[in-house]
Amino acid sequence: xxxxxxxxxxxxxxxxxxxxxxxxxxxxxxxxxxxxxxxxxxxxxxxxxxxxxxxxxxxxxxxxxxxxxxxxxxxxxxxxxxxxxxxxxxxxxxxxxxxxxxxxxxxxxxxxxxxxxxxxxxxxxxxxxxxxxxx
DNA sequence: GTTGAGCGTT
Numbered sequence: 001x002x003x004x005x006x007x008x009x010x011x012x013x014x015x016x017x018x019x020x021x022x023x024x025x026x027x028x029x030x031x032x033x034x035x036x037x038x039x040x041x042x043x044x045x046x047x048x049x050x051x052x053x054x055x056x057x058x059x060x061x062x063x064x065x066x067x068x069x070x071x072x073x074x075x076x077x078x079x080x081x082x083x084x085x086x087x088x089x090x091x092x093x094x095x096x097x098x099x100x101x102x103x104x105x106x107x108x109x110x111x112x113x114x115x116x117x118x119x120x121x122x123x124x125x126x127x128x129x130x131x132x133x134x135x
Numbered sequence: 136g137t138t139g140a141g142c143g144t145t
Contacts, residue, residue: 015142022141022143024142028136028137029136049143051144051145054144054145060141060144098143100144
């Protein structure tokens with residue numbers, strides 16, 4: 001008898017139905033625009049997130065598609081899973097992770113609260129900060 | 136236009 005109980009939140013192999021689906025095994029050249037063309041026929045989309053590598057700026061080969069309706073995401077998962085896109089077999093599952101946290105550079109990127117453009121000292125600071133390079 | 140299992144940055 002199977003005594004192990006499935007967690008209500010699901011796991012990596014058994015994601016729960018969700019508005020967001022993850023698309024994996026993508027070609028590096030599949031863009032969000034192409035994904036929109038493919039997945040929009042299952043229902044209205046709320047958004048698409050192709051995951052890019054921070055260093056190279058290229059796609060990491062997977063993306064997240066947000067549907068407005070859960071039933072649409074269910075159909076998309078069923079029908080788009082295993083389909084070929086840009087010559088690659090894609091895998092479609094419900095997303096398990098949450099939305100990405102926007103990483104902060106570690107330095108203050110906003111505008112100064114006290115702006116004194118008339119100050120020559122400040123203008124000198126401005127010109128220097130423009131050439132500032134992190135790390 | 137490398138590959139290629141993966142669940143999250145511009």
